[in-house]
Each structure stands twice: as structure tokens, then as C-alpha cells.
Amino acid sequence: MNKRLTSLFRMATKASLVGLLALTAASCGKSGADGGTGSSGSSSAPASSNSGGTANADPSQSTMLYVCLFNQQIVNQIDSSGTIKQFANIPGNYTLLGGMAFDGLGNLYLPASPNGAKYEYQILKVDQNNTISVFSTPNTNRAAHAVAVDGNGNVYVIEDNMLGACQMVKVDKNGMISDPLQLPPLSQLGGMVCDKNGNVYIAGLSLNGNTADSIGRIGPDGSETLFTRMVGGSFPTGMTFDKDGNLYVCCPGYSRICKVSSDGSEVDTYASLPLNASPSSLAFDDNGNLYVTDINESEVWKVTPSGDVSKFMDVDHPGMIAAREVKK
Numbered sequence: 001m002n003k004r005l006t007s008l009f010r011m012a013t014k015a016s017l018v019g020l021l022a023l024t025a026a027s028c029g030k031s032g033a034d035g036g037t038g039s040s041g042s043s044s045a046p047a048s049s050n051s052g053g054t055a056n057a058d059p060s061q062s063t064m065l066y067v068c069l070f071n072q073q074i075v076n077q078i079d080s081s082g083t084i085k086q087f088a089n090i091p092g093n094y095t096l097l098g099g100m101a102f103d104g105l106g107n108l109y110l111p112a113s114p115n116g117a118k119y120e121y122q123i124l125k126v127d128q129n130n131t132i133s134v135f136s137t138p139n140t141n142r143a144a145h146a147v148a149v150d151g152n153g154n155v156y157v158i159e160d161n162m163l164g165a166c167q168m169v170k171v172d173k174n175g176m177i178s179d180p181l182q183l184p185p186l187s188q189l190g191g192m193v194c195d196k197n198g199n200v201y202i203a204g205l206s207l208n209g210n211t212a213d214s215i216g217r218i219g220p221d222g223s224e225t226l227f228t229r230m231v232g233g234s235f236p237t238g239m240t241f242d243k244d245g246n247l248y249v250c251c252p253g254y255s256r257i258c259k260v261s262s263d264g265s266e267v268d269t270y271a272s273l274p275l276n277a278s279p280s281s282l283a284f285d286d287n288g289n290l291y292v293t294d295i296n297e298s299e300v301w302k303v304t305p306s307g308d309v310s311k312f313m314d315v316d317h318p319g320m321i322a323a324r325e326v327k328k
Helices: 003-013
Strands: 021-023 061-069 074-078 084-089 094-096 108-114 122-126 132-136 143-149 155-160 166-171 192-194 200-203 214-218 224-229 239-241 247-251 256-260 267-272 279-284 290-294 299-303 309-314 318-327
Touching (some): 108 143, 192 239, 256 279, 290 318
Parallel strands (some): 021 318, 279 318
Antiparallel strands (some): 108 122, 155 166, 200 214, 290 299, 299 309
């Protein structure tokens, strides 16, 4: 099995290696205390349709990137110059699973398995003081694969059981768990993200006979629709929105980042990464630069608004990346 196929196999079979994104300053199109953000992505405000940053960034704030290192069980904070500072050190009795997501208040949510149990997980919360606590303990007979937070602070988790039956669980900001929404049992699930209207988008959600290269949309009322289909073999994973509602998607099958129009009708290549790259998650800064984790090459790539791709930093096992605005 060649290097890329090995990477894709790992991504398909180990949920904790599927990169997911959160962009906190504009949670699902809302900002500050009024909003949260999807782990696979949320919107920042681009200066143009080709830029994911904001043209009128708050000068009192700056974007910080957050990269989770699975092999070390830590989350690092990285500023625009590449300076690294540890943000959270997950207790050793936990194993990080799929995804991380910030809410609009700067709290970070991570699904984690206690004591090495595969089909048991808790949602950990890291507050702005770096204090780690258990936010919620959903069904103990299921494994978590992705997490997202909407503009009202509700946390969504994709989970499955030993038979592969998938469902989405909603946990409100007080930790109360709603009845789960059953998803197609054969879904090959990737990342997830919320939009400003409270819809949840799931990469790899197979609906109405569509393949794992599709992206499904779950409405606030629980309705399930097909949002778009990617090119076959794309294996979509991490996602994020821009201010205009365009969706940016990691496509490790072709080492690309794709841009999907707000109505899902058009899919274009936004950036091409090096041949062996396996993009897993992505985040915009306030200048429109896109940062992409690559679990195959252990890199974080930087894509400028003009489409130039360069290496931002080497990161060992960069499972996911997030970004949020912090006061200077």
C-alpha cells in the first residue's frame, strides 16, 4: 500500500485522525458571546470571495491558531509568527477522539475516551483559564467521531456503536442531552460544521444513495438533505465557511482544498497542496490566510488569499487545527 493510500486508510478507519476545525470569533456566522463555532469549520469574514479572513479586523484582537497533537495529548497555541505556547494538557487517563470546537466565549470542547475505552466517551471543556472539566457524558456505549458548536452554544457530536450505527447528539450549553438523531448506518463520516442559520454539515454523510464523497446538511428541525457532491475519491473531511457562506473542504483524496458555493451548486479547487499531502482540517486567520493540517506529511500548510501555498511549520501528528480571536 503506498504512502497516500495508507494515510487515507488511517483516516477512514481511525476517527481521531480525521482533522476537524473550529473558528471561534464568528461562530456559525455570529461573534462574541452570541456565537460558537463548528469543529470542522465556521465562518470568518473574508475580504473577498477568495479570502477567508476579514478586511476590517478588530485591531484590539489577533487570531491564534490551536493545533491538537494526538501523540502528546496536548493542544498548542500558535501565533502568526509561529511562536508556540501550550494551551491545554489533557489528563493521561483520556484519549482524544475526533475533533475540537470553540464556542463564542472561548471555551474549547473535545470528545475524549476515559481509561482507553473505545465505546465510551466524555466531552471535555477547557475554559479560558485553561481549566479542564467534564462538560457532558453522553451514551456510554458509543464512540465519538466529530464535534461542532452552533451560534447558541449547543454542542453537536457524531457518534456510533460497535455495529456502526451512527447518530448525532445535541448537548445544550448547560450540558443537557437531547434525543439523538439517527443517521444513515453506512455513513463514512468526516468533519462537521454549523452555518449561521443553525444547519449542521457533515462530510461523508451518505444520503439517498449518494457516496461517501457527499456532504449532507441537517436542518434545525432535523431534516436531512444532500448539500453537494464532491468529485469521486475526494474523501472530504475538515470544513469551514467564509462570511459569504461559501464552504471550504479538505479533500485528501486529491491533496486539495475545495471551495463550494453557498448553495452547493459549484465546487472548485481553491488550493492544491503537495502530491502526498492529506489535508485533514483548516482554519482562516483575520488576514485571509488559510492554515491546513496535513496528517500524512506532519505539516501545517499556509495558503494566502492569492492561492500561494507554503510550509508554515512542522507538527508531529497534527490531528486538527482551530483558530480564534483573542485580545492583544
